[in-house]
Amino acid sequence: MDQSVKFDLDLINRYDKSGPRYTSYPTALELHDGFSEQDYKQQIALSNARGGPLSLYFHIPFCDTVCYYCACNKIITKNREHAEPYLANLFKEIALQGELFDKKRTVNQLHWGGGTPTFLDYDQMSRLMAATRQHFNLKKDDDSGEYSIEIDPRATDDQTIKQLRELGFNRISLGVQDFDPAVQQAVNRIQSEAQTFTVLESARKEGFRSTSIDLIYGLPLQTVASFSLTLDKILSVSPDRFSIFNYAHLPARFKTQRQINEVDMPSAEVKLDILQMIMQRLQEAGYIYIGMDHFAKPDDELAIAQRENKLYRNFQGYSTHSDCDLVGLGITSIGRVADSYIQNVKDLGSYEAAISKGALPIFKGFILNDDDKLRRGVITQLICHFSLSFEQIEQQYAIQFKDYFSHELNVLQTMQTDGLLTMDEKGIYVLTAGRLLIRNICMTFDRYLNTKTQQFSKVI
Known part of the structure; x- marks a missing residue:
């Protein structure tokens, strides 16, 4: 092919x-509030009858600084203790959800996203993984599962990487976006190359099976030349995958983006020039275009799955496990169970209100x-x-x-x-x-x- x-x-x-x-x-726009907890339980029963492995997604919404381009559901705080009430409710949701799924069903995939999952300290992460293992059938650390986590190198060091590997994670995604100092200043994400590459090297030493780098093109002050330099630096360390996203500037929808100076935004022509450069550079470096902003080395699992016609796509992007029902946990997370999509409530107050009543924190859903x-x-x-x-x-x-x-x-x-x-x-x-x-x-x-x-x- x-x-x-x-x-x-x-x-x-x-x-x-x-x-x-x-x-x-259908897309998440079709989810509606007429979908009830009883609807979800019926879908779980159908899922259990069909059997097969599971995939778990956990939303960790905390960040200690705000990146102006971000459109994610997030809570900005530097106090790690602010995560404790959320974790207490998350543990309860894990128990509520875990009780409904057949314990024989193995969790083939697990992903922590955010926000910044590494906002949590080691004790908090350990307790979260222990609660998950108590209520779901996680794999032993034999690397046969895909257990991944999104990393902010600014909130991570060698010890954190070692601890994440001990907790069972074997795949890692590092947020970078751009190394140019002016661009970093414009989007309020100051991150050195040394921070990033130290974490990447540490992940390799600890035996992480896949390393991925996230970049964004179309940010303020970016040019073809400046983004090419960022690519030079990252290609020199040869990550397994790239996710290179087109920045969607929608300040009317996302308040954080209003802090970006509009006059600094690259024109549509410059964005296309940057994209063309990206495509050329990565193909020359031997990366395969998986699709939808994703690139991978030919021997990466995504590239192999695509060649073997086994690639799949879910709410986390491309996946090699099409046979997994996806259980979303935490605020704003979206799952796919049996013939339905389910989204949790989007704010901490609504989440706590539902959990305190012993109810699943369902916001919307859709039955296909x-x-x-x-x-x-x-x-x-x-x-x-x-x-x-x-x-x-x-x-x-x-x-x-x-x-x-x-x-x-x-x-x-x-x-x-x-x-x-x-x-x-x-x-x-x-x-x-x-x-x-x-x-x-x-x-x-x-x-x-x-x-x-x-x-x-x-x-x-």
Whole structure:
């Protein structure tokens, strides 16, 4: 399989509109407050009947400083004690959720995100992992599971990395965004190269199986030359993966972003130039474009899963475990259990109020119908593997593809003419020029999109 990607500026300019990132289909916008705790319990019962392993996601919302670009649900404080009431409620939620799932189901994946998970001290992290192990069937430390954590190198040292490995984590993601001092000042994230690379080296020494670096392009004061220097420095330490995100500046929605000086923002043309440079540099360095801002070495699990047609996508991004139901724990976390999506309440007060009553802290949810599951299957295949077999979908969902999706296939004819993809009797094949625009192709199959595109980020 050709895993290269072509940067076609004319196509990008014509197709660069807003659209979902499809970490789920339907997207989180379709979740509604008519979904009850009883609905969730029924879905858990269905999930237990189907069996299979589990994936757990924990949201740790605390940060000790605010990064102006951040659109995450977060609580800014320097006092680690402020995490204690939250952890007490989180432990109770772990017990409530754990009681509902079959204890024989192994947790193949576990992820701590935020916020800044390493805001917690070792005692707090140890208690959180112990509570999880008490109520869920975690794997022993044999590295067969994917237990990952997001790291802020500014809040991490060699001892922290050693402790995280002892707790069972074997994959690590380091937030960097940009090394340029002026850019760091503009977004209030001052982070040295020494801090970052010391943590990376420590993770390798402790036996972490995968190291990933997070970068953002489109931040204030960035240029092609300045971001190229950041890439130079990070390529010199050869991480296993890159996540390089397009910054979506939406100050009307995210108050923190209002602290960014608008006049310092790079133009759309500069952002495209930076993206083109990124694509060229990483391909030259031997990284595979997985899709949707993600790059990996050819021997990385994501690249292997994509070649073997086993890649999947969930609320944490690309995954190698498509057979796991995802349980979200903590405020604002989203899970996928059986045929439903579930989101927890978004603030500490609502979270504590629910937990104190012994109730699951459900905010919204959504139960997929047969059409939703079919379209999710189509979109997942396209966004993960850049191809789609009509026969596979027809066998799995008992439809005639060309009849069911006659309108969508007609719309795709324009994209075929433009060189984004080809179609034949057997399926759809995304071309190298269409891979950066995979969101546009997937949007063709989205029944809910209609007038909601303005609520999403630009595809490029």
